[in-house]
Amino acid sequence: MMIEYENYVAATSVAEATKTLAEGNATVVAGGTDLMVQTAASGRGANTTLLNIRRISDLRGVALDGGRVTIGALTTITDLLTDGVVADAASILADTANRFASNQIRNMATVGGNICNASPAGDMIIPLLVLDADVELSAWRDGAVTTRAVALNEFFTGPGKCVKTEDELLTSISFNRPAEGFVGQFGKTGPRPALEISMVSVGVGGIVDNGGLTNARVVYGAVAPTPIRAAKTEAALEGLSLNEASIQSVLDVADSEVNPISDVRASDWYRRHLVRVMTQEVLQNVANG
Amino acid sequence: MSQMVNIIVTVNGEKRHVSVTPGLSVLNMLRDNLDLTGAKLVCGEGECGACTVIVDGVSVNSCLMYAVELDGREVTTVEGLQSSEKLDPVQQAFVDKGAIQCGYCTPGMVMQTTHLLSKNGKPNDEEIRRGLEGNVCRCTGYTKIIEAVNQAAEG
Ligand SMILES: Cc1cc2nc3c(=O)[nH]c(=O)nc-3n(C[C@H](O)[C@H](O)[C@H](O)COP(=O)(O)OP(=O)(O)OC[C@H]3O[C@@H](n4cnc5c(N)ncnc54)[C@H](O)[C@@H]3O)c2cc1C
Ligand code: FES
Ligand code: FES
Numbered sequence: 001m002m003i004e005y006e007n008y009v010a011a012t013s014v015a016e017a018t019k020t021l022a023e024g025n026a027t028v029v030a031g032g033t034d035l036m037v038q039t040a041a042s043g044r045g046a047n048t049t050l051l052n053i054r055r056i057s058d059l060r061g062v063a064l065d066g067g068r069v070t071i072g073a074l075t076t077i078t079d080l081l082t083d084g085v086v087a088d089a090a091s092i093l094a095d096t097a098n099r100f101a102s103n104q105i106r107n108m109a110t111v112g113g114n115i116c117n118a119s120p121a122g123d124m125i126i127p128l129l130v131l132d133a134d135v136e137l138s139a140w141r142d143g144a145v146t147t148r149a150v151a152l153n154e155f156f157t158g159p160g161k162c163v164k165t166e167d168e169l170l171t172s173i174s175f176n177r178p179a180e181g182f183v184g185q186f187g188k189t190g191p192r193p194a195l196e197i198s199m200v201s202v203g204v205g206g207i208v209d210n211g212g213l214t215n216a217r218v219v220y221g222a223v224a225p226t227p228i229r230a231a232k233t234e235a236a237l238e239g240l241s242l243n244e245a246s247i248q249s250v251l252d253v254a255d256s257e258v259n260p261i262s263d264v265r266a267s268d269w270y271r272r273h274l275v276r277v278m279t280q281e282v283l284q285n286v287a288n289g
Numbered sequence: 290m291s292q293m294v295n296i297i298v299t300v301n302g303e304k305r306h307v308s309v310t311p312g313l314s315v316l317n318m319l320r321d322n323l324d325l326t327g328a329k330l331v332c333g334e335g336e337c338g339a340c341t342v343i344v345d346g347v348s349v350n351s352c353l354m355y356a357v358e359l360d361g362r363e364v365t366t367v368e369g370l371q372s373s374e375k376l377d378p379v380q381q382a383f384v385d386k387g388a389i390q391c392g393y394c395t396p397g398m399v400m401q402t403t404h405l406l407s408k409n410g411k412p413n414d415e416e417i418r419r420g421l422e423g424n425v426c427r428c429t430g431y432t433k434i435i436e437a438v439n440q441a442a443e444g
Contacts, residue, residue: 004291008311008357029355036314036353039403050311052358078347102423103401105335107347108354194422195336 003039005050012055018140021167026051028169030074031108033101034117045114054262059112059171063085070174073112077101077124080111092127092184092205099123099188102195111168115155118162121222123188128152129219129229130184130205133175137168147171156226181207185282188221189274191265198222198267200274203247204237204282211241213286217277223260223271231259233279242287250283251276296360300325301369309356310374315349316340318356319366327389327396331425338424341404342366343398348404350423367396370403379403379441388437390428398424411442 006071009026011017020026026049029035053059054075062085071080080086080097087094100106100123114124115135133152138145152173155162164170178184179194184205190196201221206213216237218230236253240246260271298305300323307322314378319325319342329339333352340351343365370377376384379402389395398421405420407444412420417438418431426434 005311006290007292008294009362010357029358031353032355032358033335033350033353038353039312041334050357052355054358101335102338103404103420104341104348104350104423105353106336108349139427194419199388 003149005048007049008052009049010052010055012057014058014138014169015140015145016057017051017053017056017169018138018145018167020049020051021169022140023049024166025049028053028116030054030110030113030116031076033105034113035121040161040162042287045057047170053169055063058087063175064089068174069177070172071111072172073110073170075111077106077111077114078103080124081106090127090131090175090184092130092186092203094126096123096127096186096203099186101127105195111173113154113172116162116164116170118158118160118226118264119155120159120224120226121201122202122219123186123198123221123226125152125156125227126201126203126219126221127176127184127186128173128207129227130186130217131175131178132217133173135170136172136174137164138171139168153229158225179207181209183208183213183286185285187278187282189278197265198258200271200278201227202275202278202282204279204286206237208286208289209239211240211243211287212239213237213242214239218254220254220258220275223275228258230254232257242283245282247287249279254279294357294360296357298359298361299363301365307356311355311357314338314360315342315344315351315354315356315364318359319351319364322356325366325368328400329393329396331393335423336425337394337397338401338421339394339397339414341400341424343400343404346407348401364389365400367399370399378444379406379437382437382440382444383434386433386437386440388429388433394424394426394428398426398434404443405438406442414439 025047027047059072134149188198188201203219206216221227233254243244262268331339334352341349377399
């Protein structure tokens, strides 16, 4: 089934895009890799106006300014693989991009689209939660563009649901440049090496100190209605010297903290098993330096 | 009634004026409006790569892109690779190595190979496999395809 839109708007500025959204009944398209599949399958997301934001050139690219890294919403997954700031300041983003879909999809898919799609399995969300990222939301209110920042950790409310309102555009994602000694690790498991939607994904980050991590972050995808930060697991990991026995104790906490479901991709017990195996693997990687 | 959007797009080096509805995919525009049937519709969901074309120098799944987005941009399809009667080196390599059986995946494989070689002129086998991970072939078992990419890279 092909979904038809009555109108088409190709915005070239945030002002034009947010004005169109303020008029109501518009569907944003960025890379289209989620939208086209979803609208074809169910009509989900289809409105009367198709609003193409790909021509807003200010919204693409990565910048480092005053210790803060800002990623434009339209930055593609391929861009992350080749970006110098990412490689230097937050290579966990490139490692994640490297596990994302296929070459063709990476060329089209955007970081903003991955977040707004709000899938519990959205891969880029995982390292961005590890990095304590905020998202910037822009809207046309009282005759001007207004913006608000929301912590990514508070952005998602359920599968496909987030706090962004109908008239808001996600314009950028930003985080503080990680401190010296930061390591970040991403892992995901799917049914085949390529084009896999994660059955479980994990992100771990922190500052390496005395054989362990301080300011530890542990994030899981596809084990709850939204990607989650595992606060108890983070607390268990904080400052812990990593060895085989201590890693096992962290895995027990992680196991008690996740609450996966069974679906077409995996059963709940298998996801639990993956949480243990994958967390062990990334922590072992951290321990091995 | 849907608004018709008039776009100007360079297809295989030639400027074309096309009138499309907002929801039309690039793939359907190529096949139905321009009669370029090289790119194939198989899954329609980005999983198989049979619809791969090159837009402004990067490969995309044309089933997942709206035709309206092509306004002012350049598209190359498998029909645009060949000059005069001679196949281009990637096409010729697929023929020489027997990397084609039913042929349904071939236009997508050839376009993705063209993109891969434009970014990495001498890929090793692992890089070839990674580069073609978004393209599915049900016939050849892939070995001949990898040989073809190697020949094209050398040629
Ligand atoms: C074959 C295939 C494989 C895939 N593999 C993976 C994978 O490995 N990992 C993964 O995480 N995902 C994967 N995906 C899903 C998809 O590619 C990603 O979620 C992608 O990042 C979506 O970005 P997009 O720009 O294409 O979004 P779009 O499809 O353009 O948009 C997605 C949604 O977000 C909204 N939106 C987009 N941008 C904005 C914005 N700036 N402001 C407000 N709303 C916005 C749209 O209205 C739409 O509802 C895959 C998809 C396919 C088809
Ligand atoms: S038809 Fe486009 S990827 Fe399969
Ligand atoms: S040759 Fe038949 S699908 Fe590849």
